[in-house]
Amino acid sequence: MVDEKLNRLNRILKDYSDAPGPLVQVLHRAQEVYGYLPADVQLRIADRLEIPRSTVHGVVSFYSFFRTEPRGEHMISICTGTACHVKGAERIVDMIQEALGILPGETSEDGRFTLQDVRCIGACGLAPVMMIDEDVYGKLDRKKVEATLDLYRNA
Ligand code: FES
Numbered sequence: 001m002v003d004e005k006l007n008r009l010n011r012i013l014k015d016y017s018d019a020p021g022p023l024v025q026v027l028h029r030a031q032e033v034y035g036y037l038p039a040d041v042q043l044r045i046a047d048r049l050e051i052p053r054s055t056v057h058g059v060v061s062f063y064s065f066f067r068t069e070p071r072g073e074h075m076i077s078i079c080t081g082t083a084c085h086v087k088g089a090e091r092i093v094d095m096i097q098e099a100l101g102i103l104p105g106e107t108s109e110d111g112r113f114t115l116q117d118v119r120c121i122g123a124c125g126l127a128p129v130m131m132i133d134e135d136v137y138g139k140l141d142r143k144k145v146e147a148t149l150d151l152y153r154n155a
Pocket of ligand 1 (some may be wrong): 079080081082083084085119120121122123124125127129
């Protein structure tokens with residue numbers, strides 16, 4: 001499995017080795033393969049593309065869509081944009097933190113959930129809103145949060 005991922009990464013690096021300015025594309029594709037960008041993958045990319053390691057690390061750190069830690073099986077994204085903030089997003093964040101025992105940016109011990117806060121996901125009319133993976137859940141209150149988490153816990 002690990003070798004398969006390494007082979008895929010090597011193919012990606014080969015595909016981009018002659019293209020100009022491929023770093024962000026390579027990082028995206030590497031993250032698709034690994035689910036995140038661990039240090040050894042960043043080093044391999046830097047060496048193969050002949051880019052300073054600090055440059056690769058800088059790009060990974062700059063863009064919020066790059067992850068340096070493995071993510072859980074399900075990504076919970078709680079909207080803390082203006083409309084959701086006004087409708088009590090803070091309470092929703094607290095409920096989920098309490099239920100899962102993790103803070104935004106962390107993954108639960110069992111590897112099931114990663115929590116992140118995001119700005120407006122374009123469903124302001126349903127505020128307060130969260131997404132679990134690609135599914136949107138709106139007009140959240142304690143009961144809905146608990147029922148929704150249970151759907152994924154028991155899946
Ligand atoms: S502010 Fe939360 S969906 Fe727009």
